[in-house]
Amino acid sequence: MISLNQLVLGYQGRAVTQPLTGNIAKGSMTAIIGANGTGKSTLLKTLLKLQPPVAGQLSFTGGKAPRIAWLPQLAEMDRQFPATVYDVVCMGSWPVRGLFSSLNRQNRKRIADAIERVGLTPLTKQPIETLSGGQFQRMLFARLLVQNAPLVLLDEPFTGVDSQTSDFLMTLICQMHQAGQTVMAVLHDNERVSRHFPQVLLLTQDHFHWGNTVDVLPHYCKSSINLALSA
Known part of the structure; x- marks a missing residue:
């Protein structure tokens, strides 16, 4: 490769x-x-x-x-950005569907499945600034799963x-x-x-x-x- x-x-x-x-x-x-x-x-x-x-x-x-899925160091992440867990995981679909395209049913299912797979379904609408270190990293892995790069x-x-x-x-x-x-x-x-x-x-x-x-x-x-x- x-x-x-x-x-x-x-x-x-x-x-x-x-x-x-x-x-x-x-x-x-x-x-x-x-x-x-x-x-x-x-x-x-x-x-x-x-x-x-x-x-x-x-x-x-x-x-x-x-296509590359990238997980930077936690220290490089802005945890004060006004976004929810769903918002961040959703970003994983951008490389395939485009930044300005709306989510279709398949996109939404992939995002929901990834959030469930990392055990964050109850926190889907939670602001990322409220997450613990472990929860934040699980969220970033959910984004990786959505990317499937x-x-x-x-x-x-x-x-x-x-x-x-x-x-x-x-x-x-x-x-x-x-x-x-x-x-x-x-x-x-x-x-x-x-x-x-x-x-x-x-x-x-x-x-x-x-x-x-x-x-x-x-x-x-x-x-x-x-x-x-x-x-």
């Missing part, structure tokens, strides 16, 4: 990664791991074309990017939510993958990565490791130990 060829990530021309080369296969499920400041979120934003790469090439199969990018999807909600959301991610969607997620929980993600991209300040989780994860554990010892 995606090919990286000597791709250097960064901001305003300043590199934060070494050149990355590799492929993201259609239908794969990849965890992006590494210390803070190594370019994990920057990679997702580069795939979204929210910021250009410093150098190298990024290409998509067929020459065109697929071929490529799903998740930036720290479990930050700020309780363990029960995290396990529930992890189940949804696995179901997306089983349905054929390509999933890439920035994560910090090695145990969760080891249990659920077949592929890992490890970013460090000096290099990267990309491949099967059983092969790559030990490199992350080793680098974490080295950082702790140097501190």
Whole structure:
């Protein structure tokens, strides 16, 4: 689905990664791991074309990017925006039906089904500013379900939510993958990565490791130990 060829990530021309080369296969499920400041979120934003790469090439199969469902970090979300749970989940249908097209019966059913699937039906008309962290994240996952995009990018999807909600959301991610969607997620929980993600991209300040989780994860554990010892 995606090919990286000597791709250097960064901001305003300043590199934060070494050149990355590799492929993201259609239908794969990849965890992006590494210390803070190594370019994990920057990679997702580069795939979204929210910021250009410093150098190298990024290409998509067929020459065109697929529809992408994007879950940013909770810290980047405006929780004071005057909207209800239904309003936010409804936004997931915009890429297909258009911004100014009215909802048809099929759209409304998909939205209602997604809200029910994440357990927020009683809160459908609730203002988003009143939601707890876990409820807010469930709402954003409902929007992802409505989008049903071929490529799903998740930036720290479990930050700020309780363990029960995290396990529930992890189940949804696995179901997306089983349905054929390509999933890439920035994560910090090695145990969760080891249990659920077949592929890992490890970013460090000096290099990267990309491949099967059983092969790559030990490199992350080793680098974490080295950082702790140097501190």
